[in-house]
Amino acid sequence: MFMRDGRSRGAGLCVLVVLTLMLMLAGKPESGIAADADTNGVQQTVAESLEALWTGRTFSPELQQRQQAMKTLLQNGAVTRADLVSMMETAFLPMLDRAVTSRYILKAMARDFDAVFAPHMTWEDGREMMWRVSTSVVKKGDQVLIKIGTLAPPGTPWLSVPETITIPEIEKMTEGRVTVKIYGGGVMGEDTDILRKMDIGQLDGCGCTSLGVLAASPETSVFLVPGLFKSYDEVDYVYEKFRKRLDRAFEEKGYILAALIDTGFFHIFSKNRIAGLEDVKKQKMLTWFGIMETTLYNELGINPTPVAVPEVVSALSTGLANTNLAPAAWMLGMQAYQYANYYLTPALMYSPAAIVVSTKTKDRIQKQVGVSDNYAQNFQEIIVSEFNLIEGEWRRQIRVYDAKSLKAFETKCGMKAMTFSAEDQKLIEQAGIAVREKLAGKAYPADLLNEILAALEEFRKSHP
Known part of the structure; x- marks a missing residue:
């Protein structure tokens, strides 16, 4: 009797459970x-x-x-x-x-x-x-620090743009797990010193002047061909059109072109009155960025004195030199303008600047954070993209700063603008053509020069 009653109660309990589940399922809305x-x-x-x-x-x-x-x-x-x-x-x-x-x-x-x-x-x-999410794998207190050296002086757009836009945003988005430190003013040496430190892992990147750009990717010297560009619009057009080729050229040397910006258009500045080329030939001219500049001087009959970039201001202040070729923004940032009373227009040439990052940065991140190769590659690309993101604004601020610098030299410092005569401008144009022909196939690929010249012709036809 007891067993029979127990089986009855157990069966009833099972039925109750089944009925309850059926009611629960039946009671759940189809929409749920x-x-x-x-x-x-x-x-x-x-x-x-x-x-x-x-x-x-x-x-x-x-x-x-x-x-x-x-x-x-x-x-x-x-x-x-x-x-x-x-x-x-x-x-x-x-x-x-x-x-x-x-x-x-x-x-x-x-x-x-x-x-x-x-x-x-x-x-x-x-x-x-x-x-x-990508930086959530970085442990608190184990910050990923990207170290960049540059000759750019503090207070100039080359430094202020990343320091006020990119770096704060990265720190905010990563909750401080990733940051970028820029060592400005040449404390890490010249561009070539910085590139060497990148190669041995002491630094991750270089904010390059034309000197560093040419060292990292020699074929970019094509952009310094005298008279190649007539405006920043032309510069932007060529940069966009040839960007992937430029990127490949840098990567072949072990560098990533994170941002392509400007050093600027170069004017001749002098302590002494210079009304034209004949006056320039009589000055103590210095040179600091290599084969393009010296080849141009040879064509024009100018005998310059080579000076390392960190020593340019010292050379001007001591009288070792009294004339130099530079962009106005650089003259202001380095305080070199105080040794010049005259400058010549139009500019002789354009020069690029760039932020390059070592391809070895990925390996360092992988080792520090302990992630896969793909993960580290993605991490590196995200960092590079942040500099690429501000490229347009970076160029704009450098160009505004450059224009304001020239104006300030005239209105506040009494510097006088002199204009090359039509005859001198013709001689400079001919010298520029001679330079590009002499260096084609040596300093840069001849086909790259020809493609850029064709692109500029195309641009000028559509932008008369």
């Missing part, structure tokens, strides 16, 4: 079950979309359809912005070990990211998430 399925589908869509964006792949038609469905769920509130952020963070971290991006892809991601996720999540949100 569908919502779970939708959420899982959105997570997959987010992950696939993010990886396609990260690697530069085109969205498949099927993925585009799912992206539209995701947007509908976001718009009607079935999936919240908080859900989207969480899904993206979940997908992003493991993706860094699996898929590799590049600075070119990251440059285009602003547009492409917003097309998929805005207005619920914009590229600025995505960029912040990208930094936060």
Whole structure:
């Protein structure tokens, strides 16, 4: 009797449990079950979309359809912005070990990211998430420090732009896990000294003047060909058109071209009155940046004295030299303007500047943080992209500073602008052509020069 009653009670309990489960399932709204399925589908869509964006792949038609469905769920509130952020963070971290991006892809991601996720999540949100998640593997107190040396003097745009824009943003987005330290004013030596320190791992990057740019990638000397550029618009056009070729040239030497900016257009400055080329030939001219400058001087009959960049101001102040070729912004930043009373216009040549990062930076990050090769490569590309991001604003501020410097020399310092005669300008033009022909195939590839000349001709036809 006892056993029979126990079996009855056990059977009744089982029935009760089954009925309860059936009631629970029956009581759950179909919309709730569908919502779970939708959420899982959105997570997959987010992950696939993010990886396609990260690697530069085109969205498949099927993925585009799912992206539209995701947007509908976001718009009607079935999936919240908080859900989207969480899904993206979940997908992003493991993706860094699996898929590799590049600075070119990251440059285009602003547009492409917003097309998929805005207005619920914009590229600025995505960029912040990208930094936060990718650096979450960096332990507190084990900061990743990117060290850059440069000749650029403090207080000039070459330093102030990254120090006021890029570095604070990186520190904020990474909660201090990553920062950049720029050693300015030549405390790390000349550009060539800085590049050597990069090669042995003491520094990660160089804010290069033309001297460093040419040392890191000799073929960029083509940009210094006298008379090549007539305006900054032409400079920007050529930079954009030939950027990938330039990047490859730097990488072949072990460097990444993180930002391509300006040293500026070079004028002749002198302590003594110089009305033209004949007056310049009588001065104690100095030279500091290499073969292009000295070849031009040889063509013009000028005999310069070579001086290391950190010694230029000293040479001018002591009288070792009284005339030099430089951009106005550099003259102001180095306080060299106080040794000049005259300058000649138009400018003789243009010179680039650049931020280059060692390709070995990735290896150091990998060792310090303890991540995969792909992860470290992504980390490096993210850092490089931040400098690339401000390239346009960086150039703009340098150019404004340069123009203001020339004006200040005249209005506040009494410096007088002298103009080359038409005859002198013709001689300078002929000398520039001779320089580019002599150095083609030696200082830079002849085909690169010809392609740039063709591009400039094309640009000038469409911009008369």
